[in-house]
Amino acid sequence: MTMKHQSQRPGDALPSTALLNIFCKTSIKDRFDNIPFVCKSWAYASADPHCWASMIAESESDSFEVAFLKDSYPYGSSFVDPFDGRRSTDPQRGVICLQALIRRAGGGAAINSLYFFPFLTSVVSPPNDDELLRLIAKHCPNLKHLSFHGSFHASEEAIFNVFRSCRELELIDFSNTPYCYTSILQELSCCCTKIRGVRKQDVLETNFAYDLTKWFPRLRLLNVSYSTIVDLDMFTIVTKCKELQYLDVTGCQQLIRYMDIVKIASKRIPEILYD
Incomplete structure (x- = not known):
């Protein structure tokens, strides 16, 4: 009896945990657009909630500090916008995209690092800042790193709600926002006692x-x-x-x-x- 030899791609032989550790070191753009479509084993591994914990590539021990504090802007090498900076004029577009990320992260509990601006509407469009913040407050209790960069229309109530719900916050970026005044900093200090880094340009x-x-x-x-x-x-x-x-x-x-x-x-x- 002749046995047929089935070729196997190198990636197929890796256990899903190894693939997960590799995928966490890739850009969020690759995780959205490329990895799930390579093969079934890659798609299965990329479906793990921890693959979607961070919007940056987890390549170095201080990568979070670099991305959220030390890069000149969030558009630096640490972060690759999965939507290529194409903000929609439809407020629901960004909400749906954030909801998709939350679903992939097991309902949001796995998310620890989040950039805000890719989900915002374009400048001339109706703002969706508060709706996005409500999703973050409701679904991301373990968030540690948050960038408000590019947000101008969030209400104080919505921001406070995030602070009160996400008490694990450590690094926060207020650059290119109006949200760094007395009452905001006071509420952040009271709710998030682990804050160790702030960026405000x-x-x-x-x-x-x-x-x-x-x-x-x-x-x-x-x-x-x-x-x-x-x-x-x-x-x-x-x-x-x-x-x-x-x-x-x-x-x-x-x-x-x-x-x-x-x-x-x-x-x-x-x-x-x-x-």
Whole structure:
């Protein structure tokens, strides 16, 4: 009796757990558009909720810090937008896409890292910020890293609801948003006691430094690059946030005597970025 030899692709021989560990190191775009369509074993492995836990490639131990705090913008190398920046004019389009991600992540409990802007509507369209935030608050209780980048229309109530529901938050990005004022920082501090990193670029609120040091005196990572921070605010931050390990003030045009502050701060803060 002659036995037929069946060829097997190398990937088919890998156990699903090995494939899952590999897929977690790929971009969210590949997980959406490519991996599930290669073969049945890849599709099966990519259906595991933990494959959808993060919207960035989990390639390094500090990859979350890089993506949510240290990259110049969320459009950096750590994050690849699965929708290629094509925001829809239909508010429900982004909601449906986020719902799909939540379903793939086992109902959302597995999600730990989330970028907000790919799901938002285009600038001239009706906003869907609050509806997206309600989904996050309802389905993502274990969220650790969140970027609000690009959101302008969320209500304070919707933002507060996320903070009250997602109490595991550690890293948060307020860049290119108006959501970094006193009541927001106070609520974030009260609800999310594990916050260790904040990014806020562009225009800073007048009381930003005072509020930040009041509500987050144990902050470890801060990126205010390309912001309107001034010397006095920088001095307030480096003297009152005594556990800072990382500070980025690159491109801050309103800093004048910042080198004097850097010389003082560098004795205690291991990593300071400036130009």
